[in-house]
Each structure stands twice: as structure tokens, then as C-alpha cells.
Amino acid sequence: MVHILQLLGNAQSMKKSIVYFQGREVSLSDLTAIFSEKQYNLIETEIGAGKGRYIINLAQRFPTNLYIAIENSFKFFSILTKRASKKNLQNLISVFSDASYFIHTFIPKIDVLHIYFPDPWPKERHSKRRILNVTNVNIFLSKLTLGGTLYFASDFIPYAESFIKVLKLFNVEIQLLDKWEDGLRTNYEIKYEKEKRTIIRLKAIKTSLTPETTCHFIKCAYLELYNKDYD
Ligand SMILES: C[S@@+](CC[C@H](N)C(=O)[O-])C[C@H]1O[C@@H](n2cnc3c(N)ncnc32)[C@H](O)[C@@H]1O
Secondary structure (H helix, E strand, O other), rough: HHHHHHHHHHHHOOOEEEEEEEOOOHHHHHHHHHHHOOOOOEEEEOOOOOHHHHHHHHHHHHHOOOEEEEOOOOOHHHHHHHHHHHOOOOOOEEEEEOOOHHHHHOOOOEEEEEEEEEOOOOOHHHHHHHOOOOOHHHHHHHEEEEEEEEEEEOOHHHHHHHHHHOEEEEEEEEOEOOOOOOOOOOOOHHHHHHHOOEEEEEEEOOOOOOOOOOOOOOHHHHHHHHOOOOO
16 A cells, blocks of 8 residues: 555656755766765755755764755755855755655665654645655655664644654654754754744654564555544
8 A cells, every 4th residue: 555655646746856966966867876975974864954954054063974955845945055055065965856756766775864843734634745644754764774763853743643653653763852962953943942832852763674564554544544543
């Protein structure tokens, strides 16, 4: 079931991806060469990086890691790309694309995945548009290396709770966090902390090379279609 939905989802998002690295546009085939360079310690990816505040800070702090910032808003992608280029960052790839399509199709592996304040789609009838559904989480976790970490935050508690339910279908160890280990924050986190909103922060560590083991067909279908458990 997951695989059919995966193909449909990817078919819908087959629009052109734009990729910038070291101040210039690179072709998708150049990416293979960049990913296979041995000079990087870790490959870290941020889904929905906005204007890039968080990932640009990380890339400056850790020049031996490779960072991939994915945005599907052209306006934010352009701001992010200009900022990275002004700072002459050599280790940040900025991508204009749908994150699930791009990760599924072009990224061979991810050591650390960051997803902060994904669009909440708070209305029940829109909740199917959320990026963190069973199909996409399956794609993201399958790219995560063994022992790799996914970091997530949201101020929309029902989304955080449904994401935790989805994560529990996979072989990951989940830890809720009060603060981030690196002390860095995204634009939305700064804004929501000022507003004193409750924020759920978590990290999930991949504990098996087979990401999906407990995802029973009916359970998965229920979570995917109705955003609730099948008892
Ligand atoms: C609420 S903003 C959060 C931005 C940033 N992570 C932060 O915390 O400040 C969500 C971002 O995700 C982007 N986004 C939404 N769906 C996406 C997708 N399928 N692929 C890539 N980016 C996406 C939006 O354009 C938006 O910039």
C-alpha cells in the first residue's frame, strides 16, 4: 500500500527541481558527484527550511558537514540561496522542490534530518496535506542511516501527536526534548517562543536498517487515510 501511494505522491510532484551549490545552479546529475565526495563527515537535510536561518547557522558552524536545505516556496528558496551565497558557504546545497519527491529521488543517504514547524494544516479536512504522513515518513526514514537522527518541532499539538503515532510504526527510539542540544532555533521557533506557545520538540533515532517493521497494512491505511489508529 505504501509503495502505491508513494508513487502517486511522487508523480504529482514531478515538477522541475532547482539546485544551487557554491553560488551557482547545478544539474541534478552533478549531485551524484557532490554526494559521493568523501570530504564530508555528515549529510544533514532540512525539510521546509524557510529563509534558511537555522541551516545557514549550522553550515557555518560545521564546515566539514554537507547541508541540504529544501524549500517548495520559490520566494523563500531565493532568499535562502542569496543568503548562503553572500556568506560564501561551500557546504550548503539549496533546493527548490517538494521535499518528499527530492529526497526520494535524489538524496542517497541522510545522517541528520531536521523538520521544524512543518505547515500544520490545522483544519481536519486539510490534514491529509500534511507532509508527515506514513508514506513520506517511510521515505525519509529509509534514507536515514542506522543511528541517524530526525529532529522535529511543532506548536500544533494534534500534528505532533499524529506524527508520534506514525513514528511508532517504525524502528526508531523517540525522545521528547525541552531544549535543543545545539541551542540553535529557527525563525518560527523564535517567534512562537516569544508568543509563549507550547512547543513539542523531539528526536527520533533510527535503530534498525529495516525502517518499517511494525507497520501493519490496515493500521497504516487507517493512519494514512483517516489520521487515526485502527483498534
Ligand atoms: C511554517 S514554515 C517553517 C519554516 C522553518 N522550518 C522555521 O521553522 O522557521 C514551513 C515551511 O515549509 C515549506 N514547505 C511546505 N511543504 C513543503 C514541501 N512539501 N517541501 C518543501 N518545503 C515545504 C513552506 O514553504 C514553509 O517555508
